[in-house]
Every structure is written in structure tokens, then in C-alpha cells.
Amino acid sequence: MPVSNPCVRCGACCAFFRASFYWGETESGTPGGVPDDLTEKINDFRVQMKGTRGLNPRCVALTGEIGRSVACAIYEQRSSVxxxxxxxxxDGVVNEDCNRARAAHGLKPVTPADWGVEDFPKAA
Ligand code: SF4
Ligand code: SF4
Structure with a gap:
């Protein structure tokens, strides 16, 4: 069983991809949803997290230092995306998009050691 989570020392995807989703996931559409003031409208159907678009994206909800120690300030309210x-x-499955975001921030691909284990069981 993993005893660690690489995300708490990373945050790269929150400063690489555009985080867009259906507007109904915001507080306006769902009580307890994503805070409206942290989003901006894309069109009549979709919104995006502020800061996740442009040349140097970084979600406004990301706190901390990428590659060292980070957190999502709205973790319990974050969107489906x-x-x-x-x-x-x-679960032992490689996510190339995760590793791509990490590479953009000078971080190596996730290894089992980042999860605090020596290796994952091989699929039968
Ligand atoms: S890029 Fe991967 S390891 Fe880093 S925070 Fe995102 S999901 Fe976690
Ligand atoms: S809302 Fe949280 S999990 Fe989603 S991109 Fe922003 S910081 Fe990352």
C-alpha cells in the first residue's frame, strides 16, 4: 500500500493544463461547488479556473511551491476535471500527462519511490 502521495510535493498539473468544466459545478450551480470568484466564463456552458490559461498558467487555488510543497486551497470543492x-x-498505471506536466516544471516522472513503495504489483 502506498504510504506517500507525489502530488503534495508537485502541483505541476495545476500549473500546466487549463482546468475547465461545466459551469453547474460552481457555487452558482451547486451548493458547495467551486467558488465562483475563482472561475471565469469561457462560454454559456463552461468556465475555467482563473490562472489556468495563458503562457505561464498557474491555478489561483494552488498554494505553495511547485516541486516542493503544495496544496489545493479548495480541495473539497474542486471540480470534476x-x-x-x-x-x-x-494503482500502478502510468499517466503520461502527469509526467508531461512534471517535465515542464523540471520534475522527473513519478516513480514508485514517490509513493513510498519499492514497486507496484505487476498485473497478472
Ligand atoms: S502532475 Fe501528477 S504528481 Fe504532480 S500534482 Fe499533478 S497529478 Fe500529482
Ligand atoms: S482547483 Fe485545485 S486541483 Fe484544480 S487546478 Fe486548481 S489547484 Fe489544482
Whole structure:
């Protein structure tokens, strides 16, 4: 069982991809949803997290220093697109997009050691 999580020392994907989602996931559409003031409208259907678009994206909800210690300030209220993004090697499966975001921030691909294990069981 993993005893560590690489995300708490990374944050790269939150400063690489545009985090866009259906507007109904915001507080306006769902009580307890993503805070409206941290989002901006894309069109009549979708919004994006502020800061996640442009040449040097960084979500406004990301706190800390990328590659050292980070957190999502709205973790319990984050959108489905954030919840659905798996860190590489979660359950032993490589996520190339995770590693691509890490590379853009000078971080190596996730290894089993980042999860605090020597290796993951091989699929039968
Ligand atoms: S809302 Fe949180 S998890 Fe989603 S991109 Fe922003 S900091 Fe990352
Ligand atoms: S890039 Fe991967 S390891 Fe880094 S925070 Fe995102 S999911 Fe976690």
C-alpha cells in the first residue's frame, strides 16, 4: 500500500493544463461547488479556473511551491476535471500527462519511490 502521495510535493498539473468544466459545478450551480470568484466564463456552458490559461498558467487555488510543497486551497470543492486527473502510477498505471506536466516544471516522472513503495504489483 502506498504510504506517500507525489502530488503534495508537485502541483505541476495545476500549473500546466487549463482546468475547465461545466459551469453547474460552481457555487452558482451547486451548493458547495467551486467558488465562483475563482472561475471565469469561457462560454454559456463552461468556465475555467482563473490562472489556468495563458503562457505561464498557474491555478489561483494552488498554494505553495511547485516541486516542493503544495496544496489545493479548495480541495473539497474542486471540480470534476481536477478530481478525475490521476497522478502517475496511482494503482500502478502510468499517466503520461502527469509526467508531461512534471517535465515542464523540471520534475522527473513519478516513480514508485514517490509513493513510498519499492514497486507496484505487476498485473497478472
Ligand atoms: S482547483 Fe485545485 S486541483 Fe484544480 S487546478 Fe486548481 S489547484 Fe489544482
Ligand atoms: S502532475 Fe501528477 S504528481 Fe504532480 S500534482 Fe499533478 S497529478 Fe500529482
Amino acid at each position: 481536477c478530481r478525475a486527473f490521476p497522478p502517475s502510477l496511482q
